Amino acid sequence: MVARRGFGHPEVYAAVFALSFAVARFAPWLVAGLGCPFRALTGVPCATCGMTRAFVRLAHGEVAAAALASPFGALLAAGAWLFAAAAAVRLALGLPWPRVSAGAARRLALLGVLALLANWAFLVVADRP
Template identity: 50%
Template sequence: MREFSVPERLGVFGLGVAVAAAAWPYLTDATGLGLPCPSRVLTGVPCPGCGLTTAAVALVRGDLAGAAAANPVIVGLAVLTVVVLPLLALRTLGALPPPVRWSDRTRRRTEWAAALLACASWLFQVHRLGIT
């Protein structure tokens, strides 16, 4: 079994998010239950992922502006998913070779980029929700 690249894993995760976002409104309508952000409930401060459920549902419904307003990270995940899934399919069919393993330097840079993205998302949520 081959190892999957980070973008491939994120693309598959994005597909799972899309499926869940399509089903989520039906589940909440049928049960009346929602899923609040534990960080915001316990501390009053949003987490970097706050608004992702709302953003994913809006994006699945075709509301790009609403999705970006709730959490712009979802737009990047959606673009990555759309780009990576055909690549993953071609690799699965053998039309493309498996991915090349990332160097330690590339992995460190990616980790730093992810950490900065999480910080930026958190600052966006703090600003969006008017918490100062």
């Protein structure tokens, strides 16, 4: 007998990621933005400055503009939306999620932190609002 897997954490994340695309694509007020409080206080962009603009621009198909707004934000958006699409395909085909070892998860987390730090360095050097 095959065990049926319910709606779990990966599916919740996939739904949130799919919703983030819909909001980035169809919520015009996101383009204006509220500004970064960290930047207002220090004059230096924060590590996540430009991510909303990157999500919105990528959702509109403006890949180069998204990468210029925040390279990590553009990669994060693309990865999240690909994950949502893969989750939908996996669910439709009834396939299981691949197993990720604890060591691989730690390496991926470290890679994410390093990518965020590299993004911050890019934003500080580029220094544009």
